[in-house]
Amino acid sequence: xxxxxxxxxxVKKTMTLSAPAVYRKDLVVPGDVITSDTGFxxxxxxxxxxxxLTASVAGxxxxxxxxxxxxxxxxxxxxxVGDVVVGRITEVQQKRWKVDTNSRLDSVLLLSSVNLPGxxxxxxxxxxxxxxxxxxxxxxxxxxxxxxxFSDGALSLHTRSLKYGKLGQGVLVQISPSLIKRQKTHFxxxxxxxxxxxxxxxxxxxxxxxxxxxxxxxxxxxxxxPVSLPDREVISRxxxxxxxxxxxxxxxxxxxxxYCYESSLQHQVKDILKPEVMEEIVMLTQQKxxxxxx
Amino acid sequence: xxxxxKRVRGPDVSQxxxxxxxxxxxxxxxxxxxxxxxxxDQVDVRPVFVRCGLVSQAKGSxxxxxxxxxxxxCVYGPRETDRKDETDMKSGRLTTDVRFAPFSCPExxxxxxxxxxxxxxxxxxxxxxxxxxxxRYPRSQIDVSVMVLENSGSALAHAxxxxxxxxxxAGIEMYDLVLGCSLQQVGSSYVVDPSYLEENGWRCNSSESxxxxxVAFLPSLxxxxxxxxxxxxSEETLTAGVRTCIEGCYKLYPVIQKVLTKAVRRxxxxxx
Amino acid sequence: xxxxxxxxxxxxxILHGIRDDLRVDGRGxxxxxxMEIETDxxxxxxxxxxxxxxxxxxxxxxxxxxxxxxxxxxxxxxxEFFVDCSANATPEFEGRGGEELGTNLSNVLYKVFxxxxxxxxxxxxxxxxxxxxVLYVDVLLxxxxxxxxxxxxxxxxxxxxxxxxxxxxxxxxxxxxxxIELSDDPYDCMRVNVENxxxxxxxxxxxxxxxxxxxxxxxxxxxxxxxIAVTHNGTITCSRKVGGGSLDPESIFEMTETGKRxxxxxxxxxxxxxxxxxxxxxKRVRVGFLC
Numbered sequence: 001x002x003x004x005x006x007x008x009x010x011v012k013k014t015m016t017l018s019a020p021a022v023y024r025k026d027l028v029v030p031g032d033v034i035t036s037d038t039g040f041x042x043x044x045x046x047x048x049x050x051x052x053l054t055a056s057v058a059g060x061x062x063x064x065x066x067x068x069x070x071x072x073x074x075x076x077x078x079x080x081v082g083d084v085v086v087g088r089i090t091e092v093q094q095k096r097w098k099v100d101t102n103s104r105l106d107s108v109l110l111l112s113s114v115n116l117p118g119x120x121x122x123x124x125x126x127x128x129x130x131x132x133x134x135x136x137x138x139x140x141x142x143x144x145x146x147x148x149x150f151s152d153g154a155l156s157l158h159t160r161s162l163k164y165g166k167l168g169q170g171v172l173v174q175i176s177p178s179l180i181k182r183q184k185t186h187f188x189x190x191x192x193x194x195x196x197x198x199x200x201x202x203x204x205x206x207x208x209x210x211x212x213x214x215x216x217x218x219x220x221x222x223x224x225x226p227v228s229l230p231d232r233e234v235i236s237r238x239x240x241x242x243x244x245x246x247x248x249x250x251x252x253x254x255x256x257x258x259y260c261y262e263s264s265l266q267h268q269v270k271d272i273l274k275p276e277v278m279e280e281i282v283m284l285t286q287q288k289x290x291x292x293x294x
Numbered sequence: 295x296x297x298x299x300k301r302v303r304g305p306d307v308s309q310x311x312x313x314x315x316x317x318x319x320x321x322x323x324x325x326x327x328x329x330x331x332x333x334x335d336q337v338d339v340r341p342v343f344v345r346c347g348l349v350s351q352a353k354g355s356x357x358x359x360x361x362x363x364x365x366x367x368c369v370y371g372p373r374e375t376d377r378k379d380e381t382d383m384k385s386g387r388l389t390t391d392v393r394f395a396p397f398s399c400p401e402x403x404x405x406x407x408x409x410x411x412x413x414x415x416x417x418x419x420x421x422x423x424x425x426x427x428x429x430r431y432p433r434s435q436i437d438v439s440v441m442v443l444e445n446s447g448s449a450l451a452h453a454x455x456x457x458x459x460x461x462x463x464a465g466i467e468m469y470d471l472v473l474g475c476s477l478q479q480v481g482s483s484y485v486v487d488p489s490y491l492e493e494n495g496w497r498c499n500s501s502e503s504x505x506x507x508x509v510a511f512l513p514s515l516x517x518x519x520x521x522x523x524x525x526x527x528s529e530e531t532l533t534a535g536v537r538t539c540i541e542g543c544y545k546l547y548p549v550i551q552k553v554l555t556k557a558v559r560r561x562x563x564x565x566x
Numbered sequence: 567x568x569x570x571x572x573x574x575x576x577x578x579x580i581l582h583g584i585r586d587d588l589r590v591d592g593r594g595x596x597x598x599x600x601m602e603i604e605t606d607x608x609x610x611x612x613x614x615x616x617x618x619x620x621x622x623x624x625x626x627x628x629x630x631x632x633x634x635x636x637x638x639x640x641x642x643x644x645x646e647f648f649v650d651c652s653a654n655a656t657p658e659f660e661g662r663g664g665e666e667l668g669t670n671l672s673n674v675l676y677k678v679f680x681x682x683x684x685x686x687x688x689x690x691x692x693x694x695x696x697x698x699x700v701l702y703v704d705v706l707l708x709x710x711x712x713x714x715x716x717x718x719x720x721x722x723x724x725x726x727x728x729x730x731x732x733x734x735x736x737x738x739x740x741x742x743x744x745x746i747e748l749s750d751d752p753y754d755c756m757r758v759n760v761e762n763x764x765x766x767x768x769x770x771x772x773x774x775x776x777x778x779x780x781x782x783x784x785x786x787x788x789x790x791x792x793x794i795a796v797t798h799n800g801t802i803t804c805s806r807k808v809g810g811g812s813l814d815p816e817s818i819f820e821m822t823e824t825g826k827r828x829x830x831x832x833x834x835x836x837x838x839x840x841x842x843x844x845x846x847x848x849k850r851v852r853v854g855f856l857c
Binding site: 409410412413416420423424425503504505512515516517518519520521522523524525526527528529532533536537540 | 669670672673677678680681682683790792800801802803804805806807808809810811812813814815818819822823826
Binding site: 002004008011226 | 827
């Protein structure tokens with residue numbers, strides 16, 4: 001029962017139902033003059049040359065009152081306080097964990113920002129470092145919230161809520177942070193039978209929806225019981241849908257993911273990533289999204 | 295191209311006179327008895343002569359002789375690792391190095407390690423690694439080197455056996471010994487523990503298909519830690535070949551065990 | 567090799583999925599990812615091909631040059647392999663790491679072709695003992711997303727299929743000296759028969775089962791793999807255990823069986839695609855590096 005799909009490559013195009021990517025004034029490349037008006041203030045991604053405010057990065061111009069910035073289109077995650085992130089532990093240090101959150105610098109999870117079972121855990125000796133490792137160790141995935149931003153830009157995280165904590169069985173999908181739509185909540189139990197954490201940092205976590213007794217994804221004990229086959233199929237389908245949406249630059253939020261899932265149902269999970277299937281289901285998704293808005 | 299300045303190099307292009315009088319037809323018959331009188335199609339390995347601890351400067355060492363194939367292996371370490379950039383410091387690192395002496399083969403081998411030797415080093419590494427308890431040696435490095443003094447065939451297989459003996463002699467913790475065995479398939483017939491001619495004579499021989507196979511085996515755990523084949527073989531001959539090589543390893547096992555116990559007894563302090 | 571990290575719980579999830587024959591991306595244990603193949607992608611070669619498999623991308627160029635036959639085999643030409651793992655493909659290839667992997671890969675390729683039938687080396691002879699064709703097969707890894715061996719072997723077969731060696735004539739002058747003359751007609755070319763060129767299948771042992779075309783995540787859950795080079799009629803021209811762990815004999819036999827079956831099945835669709843591409847020739851829009 002071996003399957004291989006070999007073919008000649010075709011030129012791929014991003015499809016979109018909205019306005020075609022014609023000339024847009026708010027998009028600039030380095031060297032473009034944004035304004036010659038001296039009344040503006042110089043923000044990130046700009047410099048002043050001969051009294052003209054000029055872009056220094058490729059991106060989108062943003063104005064806030066008198067301040068002009070250029071937000072780079074392609075960037076690592078620039079976290080803000082309150083953002084939900086999914087990250088991977090890279091190092092266990094004294095009193096803190098280092099976390100890869102797709103940011104320029106590794107983020108930090110302080111021991112004091114974690115509610116561990118059995119009350120406070122303070123690191124006094126090498127023994128405590130072992131205890132820290134017992135809860136979260138290198139390679140583990142966590143969900144957390146940005147608590148503050150250090151002066152060098154590194155993020156300080158906290159998991160002081162039942163919904164945050166160590167992640168168990170599931171699938172991580174890494175996507176550009178710019179494709180994650182900001183919403184009131186980034187945790188969803190999707191009606192198709194799986195749950196999703198859409199991290200603001202572009203790390204998306206798919207996992208089986210847990211029973212009533214331990215509803216939160218967080219905590220520090222992870223079940224290693226086998227996940228049922230139907231649940232796996234839903235999760236794999238969602239994973240491929242997320243990648244298809246991202247390939248066509250569609251914003252990710254619960255509704256777009258769900259519409260894409262529904263559009264994909266006539267295809268086998270493993271076929272979703274074939275170019276023509278991908279185009280078809282993303283097209284259907286965009287039509288559904290437009291119909292809902294209209 | 296790196297050069298070894300400490301050695302006088304021969305002319306860039308020179309040829310051994312042996313090659314001039316080379317008669318391909320006489321090289322290898324695929325039927326009849328083998329050159330050294332051993333049996334075809336049977337697990338007829340050459341008797342081995344093995345000794346531990348010949349190199350006093352090394353932590354552990356071993357010497358093996360099978361026919362005219364002669365190898366010496368040394369183990370140094372465990373010592374603190376060279377590589378500080380390695381992220382995984384929880385387990386030790388094993389390095390392997392296989393070299394052929396320039397006079398080891400009929401044609402002179404250059405001193406500079408070629409890609410062939412690198413390939414053998416890699417094969418040796420993969421064959422030994424599963425047997426060594428590397429997690430017992432965090433932040434440390436164990437270096438294994440093998441020098442082929444004379445190559446009369448099956449060098450890789452004997453290098454595996456010799457190196458695992460040297461590791462055991464060095465007192466490195468291991469799950470099991472690792473034994474090596476090679477086989478050469480010519481048409482429907484095979485020879486175990488092939489000689490140099492049996493290994494390399496195929497190019498000039500008849501149209502019969504040929505294959506070479508080397509297996510590294512952990513005898514008491516029944517695990518294959520190294521496997522390599524080339525030439526042309528069907529699935530059935532390959533599978534049968536692997537079984538034959540395992541049998542060859544079991545033939546070697548008691549000899550190797552005996553040598554090790556002898557080495558241990560010799561090293562033991564006198565009982566009081 | 568590019569590596570990824572996987573937590574213990576992710577590992578368990580991947581392992582159980584493979585046990586149930588449903589991998590994270592929806593594939594079964596013996597399914598390949600989507601594969602795209604194009605030949606004749608770079609102009610300064612006599613043959614070339616680009617293969618993408620998932621996000622793994624490999625470019626192979628073949629150059630034919632005239633050299634001197636090896637003394638032991640005067641009536642045959644030969645192949646030279648070089649695999650370049652540039653830091654382009656992944657930052658881990660910077661410095662020595664890439665060099666080592668490149669040597670390993672090219673050593674395996676020499677083994678795969680070291681037999682009488684993979685490629686007819688007699689056809690590369692020009693004049694015995696004096697001149698022969700040397701085919702330089704240069705492999706460039708553009709992107710690494712697991713399963714390098716399989717992608718490389720398919721790209722090599724495609725590039726050799728695409729290779730056009732100019733025809734040469736040997737003329738002898740009055741004094742008995744020989745001269746090589748290149749044919750005036752640029753379309754007067756010799757093709758290489760690739761029928762017996764093997765494809766490599768990498769079988770990755772994960773838990774108690776094995777998968778083909780493993781992703782980097784699956785590879786991170788595996789202790790050892792078996793690579794096996796198989797021709798269209800099922801002959802095995804090279805097999806090798808790779809990775810730090812060991813395998814019990816029974817699973818080696820099972821993996822050999824799967825490898826042979828899968829490897830055999832790769833050739834027909836590949837040849838069909840290559841012939842289809844050639845028949846389209848100029849009508850087809852070339853994609854090259856734009857996808």
